[in-house]
Amino acid sequence: MHLFLYGYFTPYFFYDRYYIIYVLPALILALIAQFNVTSTFSRYSRIPxxxxxxxxxxxRRILDQNGLxxxxxxxxxxxxxxxxxxxxxxVRLSEGVYDGYSIAALGVxxxxxxxxxxxxxxxxxxxxxxxxxPITQFGSSTSIWLLIIGFIFNWRPLVMAGIILFSLAVVFQLITLPVEFNASSRALKILGDTGMLYGQELAGARRVLTAAALTYVAATVVAFAQLLRLLAIFGNTRDD
Structure with missing residues (x-):
């Protein structure tokens, strides 16, 4: 479960008032989400x-039951x-999940x-x-250079190209949300239907997976906030 935030904390090469207005609140939300998933996982990893x-x-049991x-x-x-x-x-599982007998391990x-x-x-x-x-990886790695060069030389077409490429990362994050939520929904249904977890155990697994899903929501918010910031800077340079 990739719980890191895809590098969207990067404010590019300078700070400005738009960073404080748009990005900083999103970063705070992301840090809260990361702390929440860490503490929730830690709590339920201690409950067998x-x-x-x-x-x-x-x-292995779930995969076999589905013919995989x-x-x-x-x-x-x-x-x-x-x-x-x-x-x-x-399916690659971290040591604590692979060898763990906890509610959190089964949920993940x-x-x-x-x-x-x-x-x-x-x-x-x-x-x-x-x-x-592949497209989003290219866009993420290329956009920063287009934006830096475009802003330094005040070349608006290059800045707009960088913004468009960066927007691909936002699209990727948006598409990731239903993928992650659906995987958690499937997991909880399987765990309940098969009796691997039940009652309060299932509720605990739901809390773990919900906390994890919120990190993806936070990553999307951060990416969207960065996009709004870039658009605001672009609009401001046009007014100037």
């Missing part, structure tokens, strides 16, 4: 599930570094298998997101 099932076992025998489950280092790799068809493991199920069923938002990844 009644089935004494590890995250790896839960992931070819999807591997692997352990990776890091904290909250869990993710599904559609290219290699691997089920969430990542939710992405694998999305992939196998050609879930439309996921297909679109995967298709535009």
């Amino acid at each position: 599930n009644s089935r004494r099932m590890s995250g790896a076992e839960a992931a 025998y070819n999807v591997r489950v692997e352990r990776i280092s890091g904290n909250l570094s869990d993710h599904y790799d559609p290219k290699d068809q691997v 493991a089920a969430h990542e298998t939710g992405h694998a199920i999305q992939h196998s069923t050609n879930y439309s938002p996921l297909v679109i997101r995967n298709a535009i990844i």
Whole structure:
């Protein structure tokens, strides 16, 4: 589960009043969301599930129940570094989730298998997101240089090109939201239907996944705030 915020904290190469107006509040929201997911995960990672099932076992069982025998489950280092790799068809779980027997471990493991199920069923938002990844990566890496050069030399067409490329990152974030929310919804349904978690355990997993989803919402807000800032600077230079 990628919980980092995709580098959208970068205010580019200068600060201005628009940064304070648009971006700073969004950054505060993002920090709150990050703190919330860390504390929520930490809380429920200390509560074992009644089935004494590890995250790896839960992931393997869910995948097999959905006929995804070819999807591997692997352990990776890091904290909250869990993710599904559609290219290699691997669910990668951090050590605390892979070996963990907690409510949080099962919630996160089920969430990542939710992405694998999305992939196998050609879930439309996921297909679109995967298709535009190369474009958004190009846009993110190129936009900053176009903006810097454009603002330095006051070349408005270059600035606008940079803004358009940066807007692709905002689109990517928007498409990511339904992908993540749907994966969590699938995870909670599977955990409840199969009896892996029930009652307060399921409620705890829901809190963990909700907190994680809010980091993606915060990332989208930060990206959109940066876009508004750039548009405001662009409009101000036009007025000047």
